[in-house]
Amino acid sequence: MTTLGTRATTSATRRPVPRARLRGARRVVLALILPLAAIVAWQATIWIAAPREWMLPSPAGVAGAAWDARDRLWFHAQWTIVIACIGLVLATVLGGVLAYAIARSRTARLAVYPWVIVSQVIPLVALAPLLILWLPPFAAIVMLAVLMSIFPVVVAGVDGLGGTDPELVRAARGLGASEVWTWRHVRVPAALPRLFTGIRMAAVFVVSGAVVGELVASDRGLGALTRLSAGQFETPVTFAGVALLALIGIALFGAVALAERIALPWMRRTTRRGS
Amino acid sequence: MPAKGVNVSHGHDIRVSGVRLALGDDPPLDVLGGVDLVARAGEVTAIIGPSGCGKSTLLDVIAGLVEPDEGEVDAGGEAALMPQRDALMPWLTLQDNIAMGARLGGMPQDEARGAADAAIARVGLEGFGAHYPHALSGGMRQRAALARTLLGARGAWLLDEPFGALDALTRAGMHDVLRDLRAGTRPTTLLVTHDITEAVALADRILVASPRPMCITDDIRVDPSDHHGTAHHVLQSLRMTGVMA
Numbered sequence: 001m002t003t004l005g006t007r008a009t010t011s012a013t014r015r016p017v018p019r020a021r022l023r024g025a026r027r028v029v030l031a032l033i034l035p036l037a038a039i040v041a042w043q044a045t046i047w048i049a050a051p052r053e054w055m056l057p058s059p060a061g062v063a064g065a066a067w068d069a070r071d072r073l074w075f076h077a078q079w080t081i082v083i084a085c086i087g088l089v090l091a092t093v094l095g096g097v098l099a100y101a102i103a104r105s106r107t108a109r110l111a112v113y114p115w116v117i118v119s120q121v122i123p124l125v126a127l128a129p130l131l132i133l134w135l136p137p138f139a140a141i142v143m144l145a146v147l148m149s150i151f152p153v154v155v156a157g158v159d160g161l162g163g164t165d166p167e168l169v170r171a172a173r174g175l176g177a178s179e180v181w182t183w184r185h186v187r188v189p190a191a192l193p194r195l196f197t198g199i200r201m202a203a204v205f206v207v208s209g210a211v212v213g214e215l216v217a218s219d220r221g222l223g224a225l226t227r228l229s230a231g232q233f234e235t236p237v238t239f240a241g242v243a244l245l246a247l248i249g250i251a252l253f254g255a256v257a258l259a260e261r262i263a264l265p266w267m268r269r270t271t272r273r274g275s
Numbered sequence: 276m277p278a279k280g281v282n283v284s285h286g287h288d289i290r291v292s293g294v295r296l297a298l299g300d301d302p303p304l305d306v307l308g309g310v311d312l313v314a315r316a317g318e319v320t321a322i323i324g325p326s327g328c329g330k331s332t333l334l335d336v337i338a339g340l341v342e343p344d345e346g347e348v349d350a351g352g353e354a355a356l357m358p359q360r361d362a363l364m365p366w367l368t369l370q371d372n373i374a375m376g377a378r379l380g381g382m383p384q385d386e387a388r389g390a391a392d393a394a395i396a397r398v399g400l401e402g403f404g405a406h407y408p409h410a411l412s413g414g415m416r417q418r419a420a421l422a423r424t425l426l427g428a429r430g431a432w433l434l435d436e437p438f439g440a441l442d443a444l445t446r447a448g449m450h451d452v453l454r455d456l457r458a459g460t461r462p463t464t465l466l467v468t469h470d471i472t473e474a475v476a477l478a479d480r481i482l483v484a485s486p487r488p489m490c491i492t493d494d495i496r497v498d499p500s501d502h503h504g505t506a507h508h509v510l511q512s513l514r515m516t517g518v519m520a
Contacts, residue, residue, distance in 0.1 A: 167362040171420075174338050174356025175379045175427035185375075189366045266366045266407045 054233040062243070065236030072225070073237075077244050079221040083138075083210040084252060087145025091202050095150045096195065099157025104183065113158070120151050124212050132217040141213030141221070148209025149202035156198025160191030193267060196260040203252035207245055222248075287351020289314040289431055289463055294336060294346030295488075296329075306332050307343065308488025314431070314480075316351070317461040321474035322491075323509060324484025324516075330467040331359070333489065334433045337465065351463060352430025357423075359436040361416040363408040369419050370395065370404035376427030387426075394422035398452055414445035418452055425456055431463040438473065450476055471509050475502045483512045492516045 039059050045051075046058045053061060066073060098116065101108040124144055131140040164187045172186045214223025222241045229237040261268060294310045297303035306329040314320035322330050335341040337348055338356040355376065363372045370391045377387035395404050398418040408416050417438065424432055437453075438446045450473070457464065468474050474481050475497055483493035493512040497505045 165362075167358050167360050168364060170335075170340070170356070171358050171362035172375075172379075173340050174335075174358065174433070175376050175423070176353055176355070177379050181379070186364065189364070192366075264366070266409075 054235045057236040057239060062236045062239040065234070066240035066243070069237050069240065073222075073240060073244055076220060076222050076225040076241070077248065079218075080207070080210050080214065080223065080245070081248055083141055083145055083213070083221065084206045084248060086142050087149060087206045087209060088199075088203055088252060088256075090142070090146045091149040091153055091206060092199050094146065095153025095198070095202070096157055098150075099154050099161060099195070100188075102154070102158050103161035103187075116151065116154050119147065124148055124209065125216070128212055128216040131213075137217045140217055141210060144213040145206045145209035148212070149206035152198040152201035152205065153195070154198075156194045156201075157191060160194030161187055163194070164190045192264055193260075196256065196264070200253055200256045200260070203256045204249050207249040207252065211245060287430055287463055288316050288349075289320075289337060289351055289354070289465055290347075290349040291333070291337065292347050294333070294343045294348060296332065296336060296341065296343045298332070305488035307336070308485075308490050310346070310490055312482055312491050312494075314463055314465045316463050318479040319457070319464040319466055319477055321466045321468055321478035321481045322484055323468055323471060323474050323481055323513070324489065325486050326469060328484050328487050329489035330484060331435050334435050334465065334467060338433055350430055354431040354433050355424045355427040356433040357420055357435060357437050359439055361408070361413075361420040363416055363419055363423075365408055368405050368407055369400065369411070372408065373419055373422045373426060376423040376425070379427055390426055391422070394426055395419075397425070397456060398422045412445075413441055414448065417441060417445075417449055421449075421452060421456060431465065434464065434466045436467055436469065439469070446473070453477065471506050471513075474509065475506050481505070481509055483509065483516060485516050 043059055046056065049056075057065070098112065102113050102116075103109075124147060127147070128140070128144055131143055134140070135143060168186050168190060169182055172182050177185070210221065211223035211226075214221035215227050218224045219228075222245050226238045226241040226245075229235070229241065289312075291310055291312045294307050295305075296307040297305050310333055312320075312322075322333070324330055332341065334356055336343050337350050338354050339348075339350070340356070363369075364375070367375065370388060373394050374384070374387040374391035377390045378384060382390065392404060395401060398421060400415060400418055400422070403411065403415065408419070411419070417440075421437070424434070438449045441449060454477070466474070466477060478497055481495045481497060482491045483495070484490070485492050493516070495505065495508050495512065
């Protein structure tokens with residue numbers, strides 16, 4: 001009995017590490033190489049050039065300042081997160097509706113699509129003061145976030161809806177599907193992978209849009225914090241704000257990627273869960 | 276006996292008379308140049324002809340997807356078209372893909388799923404109902420597409436080179452599946468193919484199509500006791516049409 005128990009324990013301790021876990025660890029290590037190299041280069045610059053802290057603080061200095069100003073950073077981050085989330089939801093909904101209209105109607109394609117493209121030529125920083133003039137600050141900042149992020153959603157949606165495999169459409173129509181049924185059950189589902197690619201890009205752009213608005217028209221949000229802290233030579237706090245903005249962008253991108261995995265199980269699984 | 280939920284009528288001919296169609300505007304391309312044909316009820320009628328002669332377009336016209344410029348089409352009710360590729364929806368499981376045919380026929384979802392399960396069993400895909408198409412082999416997907424057509428068929432089957440993309444061994448297996456599916460209900464079937472052996476093996480009659488603009492140049496009844504002789508006859512007819520040297 002004892003021998004068997006010992007054998008079982010030995011066998012358990014020698015069990016090889018699952019391949020999936022190894023792959024996961026490898027991905028984390030590869031993803032961290034670049035930022036770690038940047039931090040090392042940054043610290044080396046500090047050692048070699050010894051700049052003043054208000055000009056270029058050290059990584060440790062930034063980390064220390066971030067910890068000391070954590071309440072302030074979180075206060076401003078909440079505002080930016082709320083604006084970015086509202087902006088992303090609006091950009092997704094409005095962009096999806098616009099893409100559907102443009103793909104479905106030749107009139108909408110001719111009348112609206114060129115202006116969607118033109119809207120991206122206007123620098124948002126130049127447009128921001130006007131929006132602040134016309135709208136309440138919160139609405140203006142959300143509008144800037146939407147304007148910054150809606151373009152990839154529309155373009156990806158139009159491409160996705162227009163690029164449906166013609167044989168899928170023919171198969172559905174050949175079984176008696178109406179035009180409306182085909183749009184709802186074939187063209188829209190077929191467009192979802194491309195649409196999600198656009199939404200993932202929007203998740204990154206929406207943070208930039210929110211920051212532009214906060215820089216110009218708000219005393220709250222990480223955009224406002226970076227402006228105020230840079231003006232007061234609190235450079236470590238400015239760096240911490242920028243790092244937090246990057247983290248918010250990455251988190252939004254990850255959230256969209258997760259939503260995509262849940263919404264499109266056929267892209268990754270061979271069978272439906274639970275079947 | 277038809278499978279549960281299968282609503283196949285096998286009492287109608289498919290009649291096409293004087294169908295002409297030009298596609299494009301500048302300049303218009305004559306695709307169908309006055310096609311006359313009759314696919315008799317309960318039979319398999321094969322159309323054989325060169326690539327690009329307009330066979331698929333003719334099926335689209337019969338299925339009602341394209342309006343002809345001239346001529347008349349009577350498909351004997353609604354026909355179900357099966358494209359060359361399996362064209363299964365990648366986001367639907369095999370069961371939902373097959374149920375799609377029944378749902379488009381007006382069957383409620385639960386009932387359609389039941390009918391799909393029966394059809395899955397008929398084409399030998401038990402246990403794969405919950406799989407997505409990309410997890411299956413080409414032959415399995417093609418069986419599923421046939422099952423979907425079976426549930427969608429209300430008057431006739433229009434099969435557009437259904438086995439063209441399969442290897443010879445899988446294709447031979449699919450011929451058996453098709454024969455099995457037709458047994459009992461015997462839906463009127465119009466089969467487009469470029470393979471003489473396939474046409475002779477599956478069809479009761481073979482119509483020879485000319486190059487574009489397409490018309491039917493010969494109507495050959497398959498002799499079940501002499502497939503070799505029928506194939507020779509078809510080959511000669513294709514040569515006379517100018518398709519082969």
